Amino acid sequence: xxxxxxxxxxxxxxxxYRVVYEIVGVVLPCWVAYAIAGLVFAFIxxxxxxxxxxxxTWGERRLLGRFQNRVGPNRWGPFGLFQPIADLxxxxxxxxxxxxxxxxxxxxxVPVLMVAPLILMxxxxxxxxxxxxxxxxxxxxxxxxxxxxxxVAIFMAxxxxxxxxxxxxxxxxxxxxxxxxxxxxxxxxxxxMVAASMSLGTIVEAQALPFFLVQPLAFFVFMAGxxxxxxxxxxxxxxxxxxxxxxxxxxxxxxRFALIQAAEFxxxxxxxxxxxxxxxxGWSGPWSEYLGWLWFLIKTGIIVFLFIWFRATxxxxxxxxxxxxxxxxxxPLAMVNLIAVTLEVFLLRGDDGVLTVTDLAIMGVVNLAxxxxxxxxxxxxxxxxxxxxxxxxxxxxxPGVSTIEVI
Amino acid sequence: xxxxxDLVFWILSVVAIGAAxxxxxxxxxxxxxxxxxxxxxSVAGFFVLLSAEFLAVVQVLIYVGAISVLFIFGIMLTRNxxxxxxxxxxxxxxxxxxxxxxxxxxxxxxxTDWRPIPNAASQLVDSAxxxxxxxxxxGALGSGYEAPETGLAExxxxxxxxxxxAVSLLLLAALIGGLxxxxxxxx
Numbered sequence: 001x002x003x004x005x006x007x008x009x010x011x012x013x014x015x016x017y018r019v020v021y022e023i024v025g026v027v028l029p030c031w032v033a034y035a036i037a038g039l040v041f042a043f044i045x046x047x048x049x050x051x052x053x054x055x056x057t058w059g060e061r062r063l064l065g066r067f068q069n070r071v072g073p074n075r076w077g078p079f080g081l082f083q084p085i086a087d088l089x090x091x092x093x094x095x096x097x098x099x100x101x102x103x104x105x106x107x108x109x110v111p112v113l114m115v116a117p118l119i120l121m122x123x124x125x126x127x128x129x130x131x132x133x134x135x136x137x138x139x140x141x142x143x144x145x146x147x148x149x150x151x152v153a154i155f156m157a158x159x160x161x162x163x164x165x166x167x168x169x170x171x172x173x174x175x176x177x178x179x180x181x182x183x184x185x186x187x188x189x190x191x192x193m194v195a196a197s198m199s200l201g202t203i204v205e206a207q208a209l210p211f212f213l214v215q216p217l218a219f220f221v222f223m224a225g226x227x228x229x230x231x232x233x234x235x236x237x238x239x240x241x242x243x244x245x246x247x248x249x250x251x252x253x254x255x256r257f258a259l260i261q262a263a264e265f266x267x268x269x270x271x272x273x274x275x276x277x278x279x280x281x282g283w284s285g286p287w288s289e290y291l292g293w294l295w296f297l298i299k300t301g302i303i304v305f306l307f308i309w310f311r312a313t314x315x316x317x318x319x320x321x322x323x324x325x326x327x328x329x330x331x332p333l334a335m336v337n338l339i340a341v342t343l344e345v346f347l348l349r350g351d352d353g354v355l356t357v358t359d360l361a362i363m364g365v366v367n368l369a370x371x372x373x374x375x376x377x378x379x380x381x382x383x384x385x386x387x388x389x390x391x392x393x394x395x396x397x398x399p400g401v402s403t404i405e406v407i
Numbered sequence: 408x409x410x411x412x413d414l415v416f417w418i419l420s421v422v423a424i425g426a427a428x429x430x431x432x433x434x435x436x437x438x439x440x441x442x443x444x445x446x447x448x449s450v451a452g453f454f455v456l457l458s459a460e461f462l463a464v465v466q467v468l469i470y471v472g473a474i475s476v477l478f479i480f481g482i483m484l485t486r487n488x489x490x491x492x493x494x495x496x497x498x499x500x501x502x503x504x505x506x507x508x509x510x511x512x513x514x515x516x517x518x519t520d521w522r523p524i525p526n527a528a529s530q531l532v533d534s535a536x537x538x539x540x541x542x543x544x545x546g547a548l549g550s551g552y553e554a555p556e557t558g559l560a561e562x563x564x565x566x567x568x569x570x571x572x573a574v575s576l577l578l579l580a581a582l583i584g585g586l587x588x589x590x591x592x593x594x
Contacts, residue, residue: 031411106441141464148472152444155479159437171483174476181472 016131017041041133045122049115053266054084060265060308067312091258099162099251106160111252111259113153118263118270120146125273126201128283128292139200140188143274144181147229150267151177154238154248157260161251169247172319173238176228179326184225186334187218190341191278194355194363204282209360212279216364217337217371219279221330223303226271227310228322231264234314235322272303329382336374340367416456423449436482444475 020040025033058073058081065072076082098107124139126132136142151174158170192198194214195206203211212219228235231247239247249260276282276299283292317325344366348359355363426445433439447470454463563571 103435103437106438136460138461138464141461141468145464145468145472148468148476151476152441152471152479155476155483156441159479159483167483171480174480178473178476 016044017133038133045133046119049119049122049266049270050262052269053262053264054088056265056269056304057084057087057261059304060268060311063305063308064312067309088258091261092255094254094257096254096256097251101162102251103160103162106156107251108256110153110157110160111256111263113156114150114260114263115266117146117149117153118266121270121274124200125270125277126204126282127296129288130201131283131293132201135199135201137197137199140192140198140203140278144185144188148177148181157248157252161248163251165244165246166248166250168244169238169250172244173231173248175319176231176235176238176322176326179323180225180228180330183221183326183330183334184229186331186338187215187221187225188278190215190218190337193341193345194360200277200282204277204284206355207281207284208357209364210279210281213364214360215279215337215341215367217333217367217374218341220371220375221334221337222275222279223306223310224330225326226275227307228326230267230271230307232268232307233311234317236316237319237322240316268304268307269300272307273300275303276300324382329378332378333374336370337367340370412456415452419449419452419456423453436485437479440475440478440482443478444471447471447475 017037021033021037024036028036061083062072062074062080073080073083076086098104121143123133124136124142126135154170154173154177158166158168158173161167191203191211194211195203197203197206227233231238237243239249244250249257252260273296276296280299280303281295282299283296285291285295288295341363344363345355348362349355423446426442426449429442430439430446433442447466451463451466451471454460454466
C-alpha cells in the first residue's frame with residue numbers, strides 16, 4: 001500500500017514532507033504516515049530553532065568580545081564552541097525557584113509561551129526551494145499574528161512574578177512592542193505590494209533583485225523596528241540591568257530561565273531568517289536548486305551579524321527617546337516608503353501586472369534617493385525635539401499619536 | 408480527513424466554551440483576560456477549519472495581539488484585581504442586553520443559508536482574500552455562488568467606502584478624545 005498526497009494539499013509543495021510521507025506510507029496506513037511525516041518535520045524545526053539559539057549565544061558572546069577588544073568565552077572546546085552546552089548544564093542543575101505570592105499557573109506557562117511562537121513562525125519559512133512546512137498564502141500576516149502573542153507572554157511574566165521590577169520591565173517591553181509594530185507592518189506592506197503576494201515562497205521568487213536594494217528604506221525601518229521588538233540594545237530598556245535588574249524575567253531561574261533565554265536568542269535567529277527571506281531573497285542564489293539551504297543560512301548569518309553589530313555599537317536609549325524614535329522617525333519613514341512604492345508600482349507595472357527586473361532596478365535607484373532624502377529630513381526634525389532639554393517638564397503632543405513627556 | 412476535522416472541531420469547541428465560561432466565572436481579572444485570549448485563539452482555529460486562513464490570521468493579529476494586550480494594560484492599572492469585579496446596579500440591564508444579543512445571534516445563525524463550498528471553489532475564495540491588492544479574477548467562483556467578484560480592498564474603497572470612512576472618522580474621534588482625556592491639566 002502506498003500513499004499519495006493530493007496535489008492541492010497545502011503540504012504537497014514540501015519536498016521533504018512528501019518524501020517522508022510516501023516512504024512511511026509504504027508500510028503503514030496513510031494517516032500514520034501523515035502524522036509521522038508531520039512530526040519529523042516539526043522535530044527538525046524545533047531543533048533548528050533551539051540549536052540556532054545556542055549557536056547565537058556563542059556567536060554573540062564571541063563577537064561582542066571582539067567588538068569590545070577582549071577574548072570572550074574560549075575555554076570549552078575549539079573557540080569556546082561548547083560554551084552553550086556548559087551554560088545549559090549549569091542552568092538545568094540550578095534550583096527551580098518560584099517567588100512567594102506569585103501566580104503559579106501563569107508563572108510556569110510563560111517560558112512555553114515565549115518559545116512556542118518562534119517555532120510556529122518557522123512553519124511558513126521556505127528554507128530551500130519547496131521546503132516550507134506550510135506554504136500559507138497569508139504567510140506574512142501569519143508571522144505578524146503569531147509574533148504578537150509574545151507580548152501577552154511578556155505581560156504574564158511581569159504580572160505573575162509578583163515583583164515590581166518585573167512589572168516595570170513588562171510594561172516597558174509591551175509599550176515598545178506595540179509602538180514598533182506599526183512601522184514594521186507598514187514597511188512590510190511595501191514588500192507585499194511589489195511581490196503582489198503575502199506567501200513567503202512567492203515573495204522569494206519575486207526577488208529577481210533582492211528587496212533590500214529595491215526598498216532600502218523599508219529594510220532600514222524593518223531592521224530598526226525588529227531590533228526594538230527583540231528587546232535588543234540600543235532598545236533594551238525592558239531588561240536594563242542598571243535600572244530594573246532583568247525586567248520581566250527577574251524572578252525566573254533554572255530551566256525556565258534557560259527557556260526564556262532560548263526564546264530571546266532564538267528570536268534573533270528566526271527574525272533574521274524572516275528578514276533574509278523578505279529582503280535578501282531567501283534561498284535564491286547560484287545553483288539554488290541544490291544549494292538553496294546554504295544561501296538561506298549565509299543570508300540569515302549576515303542578518304544575525306548585523307543585529308550583534310548594532311548591539312555592540314549603540315548605547316542604550318531612554319524610554320522617551322525610544323518612543324520618539326518610533327513615532328516621529330520610523331513611522332514617517334515607513335509612510336514615505338509606502339507612498340513611494342505605491343506610486344512606482346502604479347506607474348511601472350505593465351498591463352499584465354508584472355514588474356520586470358528593469359522595473360525593479362529603476363525602483364531601487366529612485367528609492368535610494370528617497371531613502372537618503374527622507375532620513376536626512378526626518379533625522380533633522382527629530383534631532384531638535386529629542387536632544388533639547390527644557391528645565392520644566394512639558395508635554396509634547398504628537399497629533400493623533402501619543403503623548404510623550406520630554407523632561 | 409473528515410474524522411480528524413471532527414476531532415479538531417470538538418476539541419476547539421470544548422476549549423472555546425470552557426475558556427469562555429472561565430472568563431465570566433474566574434475571579435482574578437488578569438486570568439479572565441488571559442482566558443479571553445484563549446477564546447480568541449480557538450475561534451481563529453474554527454476559521455482555519457472553515458479554510459478561511461486570512462480571517463484566522465487577522466483574528467489572532469487583532470484580537471490576541473492588540474485587544475487582549477490593551478485589556479491587560481487596562482487591568483494592570485486597576486487596583487484589587489484579584490478580588491474581581493464587585494457587583495453593582497448594572498447587573499440586571501447587563502443580563503438583559505446579553506440575552507437579547509444571544510437571541511439575535513441565534514436567529515441570524517438559523518436564518519442564514521449555509522452551503523458548503525467545494526474544494527476548488529474554496530481555493531479561489533482564498534486567492535480572492537489574499538490577492539486583494541491586485542484584485543481577484545472576476546467571477547472566480549463560477550456560477551451558483553454569489554461570490555465577491557473583487558478583492559477585499561476594492562470592496563472597501565468601492566461599494567463600502569461610506570461605512571469605511573465613517574468608521575475611520577469614529578476611530579479618529581476616539582483617538583483625539585483619548586488624547587484630550589490623557590492630557591494633564593497644567594499645560
